[in-house]
Amino acid sequence: MPESDTNAPLDPQWVERLAQARALKKWPLGKLVSLFENRLPENAALRSQIQHHIARHPGDYAKPAAILGFTGTPGAGKSSLLAELCRYLLAQDDQLKIAVLAIDPSSQASGGSILGDRTRMHYGRREPRLFFRSQASNLELGGVTEATFHACRILRHLFDYIFIETVGIGQNEIDIQNMTDYTFLVMQPLGGDQIQFMKCGIMEIPDAFIVNKCDEEKLARSSYHMLRSSLKQARLVALRAEDDFQQAARDNIFLTSATRHKGIDILGQHILSLQPPQRWQHAERFYLKKTIQRRYGEFGLHLIAPMDTPELMQQPQLSYEEKELRLRQAVVEHVKGAQIT
Numbered sequence: 474m475p476e477s478d479t480n481a482p483l484d485p486q487w488v489e490r491l492a493q494a495r496a497l498k499k500w501p502l503g504k505l506v507s508l509f510e511n512r513l514p515e516n517a518a519l520r521s522q523i524q525h526h527i528a529r530h531p532g533d534y535a536k537p538a539a540i541l542g543f544t545g546t547p548g549a550g551k552s553s554l555l556a557e558l559c560r561y562l563l564a565q566d567d568q569l570k571i572a573v574l575a576i577d578p579s580s581q582a583s584g585g586s587i588l589g590d591r592t593r594m595h596y597g598r599r600e601p602r603l604f605f606r607s608q609a610s611n612l613e614l615g616g617v618t619e620a621t622f623h624a625c626r627i628l629r630h631l632f633d634y635i636f637i638e639t640v641g642i643g644q645n646e647i648d649i650q651n652m653t654d655y656t657f658l659v660m661q662p663l664g665g666d667q668i669q670f671m672k673c674g675i676m677e678i679p680d681a682f683i684v685n686k687c688d689e690e691k692l693a694r695s696s697y698h699m700l701r702s703s704l705k706q707a708r709l710v711a712l713r714a715e716d717d718f719q720q721a722a723r724d725n726i727f728l729t730s731a732t733r734h735k736g737i738d739i740l741g742q743h744i745l746s747l748q749p750p751q752r753w754q755h756a757e758r759f760y761l762k763k764t765i766q767r768r769y770g771e772f773g774l775h776l777i778a779p780m781d782t783p784e785l786m787q788q789p790q791l792s793y794e795e796k797e798l799r800l801r802q803a804v805v806e807h808v809k810g811a812q813i814t
C-alpha cells in the first residue's frame with residue numbers, strides 16, 4: 474500500500490457518502506462504520522483517504538466527540554440508563570448528536586449478538602440524532618475493543634458524544650478505558666462488590682460512580698452512604714469532607730432511576746459540563762501497539778519501541794493506516810536485515 478494511495482483524493486462516491494453520514498442518514502453511516510470496524514486490508518487505503526479528506530475539510534465536521542464508557546455488571550441498568558440519558562441530552566440541545574456503541578456478550582453458537590435488538594428497543598426508532606450500534610463481543614480478532622476503537626475513529630468526527638456500553642468484567646474494560654475520555658461505573662443499590670473489583674485491579678478507577686435503580690429516595694440515600702463509606706475505606710478516590718447526599722455529584726457519585734426518570738438531569742448536566750476530550754492520541758498509540766503485538770508478539774513491540782515517540786505517534790498529517798504501515802515496515806525490515814551470527 475504505497476503512500477500515494479493512502480493520500481489520494483477520495484472517490485466522489487465516498488465524498489457523497491460522507492456528506493450523507495454527516496446528515497445522519499443511517500445507511501451511509503452504517504456503511505462507513507463497517508468500513509472501519511471490519512478493517513479489511515484491501516480497504517486500508519480507502520480508510521486512510523477518508524481520514525485525509527476529513528482533515529482537509531475541518532469546517533464540515535464537528536469537533537471530535539467526547540467518548541464516555543459506561544461499564545458495570547449485567548442487569549445494573551446500563552442500557553436503560555443510557556437511553557434515558559440520551560433522551561435528556563438531545564432535549565437540552567437541538568443540535569446535539571449522539572452515537573451509542575453497545576458491546577454485547579454474544580452467544581458462541583450463533584456468533585451473533587444476543588442483546589443488540591433488545592437494547593436497541595430502548596431508544597425508539599425515530600430519533601434521527603441518535604445512532605445506535607451493537608457490537609458482538611466474540612467475533613473480533615484481537616479483542617472486541619479493537620472494533621470499538623476503529624468504529625470510534627470515524628464516529629468521533631460525526632457526533633458530539635459517543636457512549637460505549639460494556640459489561641464490567643475483564644480485560645475488555647481495561648482496554649476500553651484506553652479510548653474513553655471518562656468512565657462511569659454503573660452499579661445496583663447496596664452492592665459493595667464493585668469496590669472489590671477495583672481493588673483487585675480488574676478495572677481502573679472510574680471517573681464517576683452511578684448507583685442506578687434508586688427508585689425511592691430512601692434507597693438513594695442509603696446507597697449513597699454505603700458507597701461513600703466503601704470508597705472512603707478503600708481510599709481509591711478523594712472525597713470531600715462532608716457526607717452530604719444533596720451534593721453527591723460533587724464527589725462524582727450519581728443516584729439514578731432509569732425507570733422513574735430520577736437523577737438523569739444531574740447526571741446529564743454533569744456530562745454536558747465535562748472538559749473537552751484529550752485522550753485520543755493516547756488511544757491511537759495504545760491500539761497501534763496492540764496491533765503490532767497481535768501480529769508480531771512481544772518481539773514486535775520490542776522492535777518498535779524506538780519508534781514509540783511523539784514524532785511518529787502524534788503526527789496529525791499521517792492517517793492511522795499510515796502510522797500502522799510505518800510500524801509494520803520497521804518490524805519487517807528489521808527481520809529482513811537480521812543476520813544469524
Ligand SMILES: Nc1nc2c(ncn2[C@@H]2O[C@H](COP(=O)(O)OP(=O)(O)O)[C@@H](O)[C@H]2O)c(=O)[nH]1
Nearest residue numbers: 547548549550551552553685686687730731732
Ligand atoms: N427498578 C428499576 N429497574 C431498572 C432500572 N433500570 C433498569 N431496570 C431494569 O433492570 C433490568 C436490566 O436493565 P438493562 O438496562 O438491560 O441493564 P444492563 O444489562 O446493565 O444494560 C431491566 O429489566 C430493566 O427494566 C431502574 O432504574 N429501576
Ligand SMILES: [Mg+2]
Nearest residue numbers: 551552592638
Ligand atoms: Mg445492556
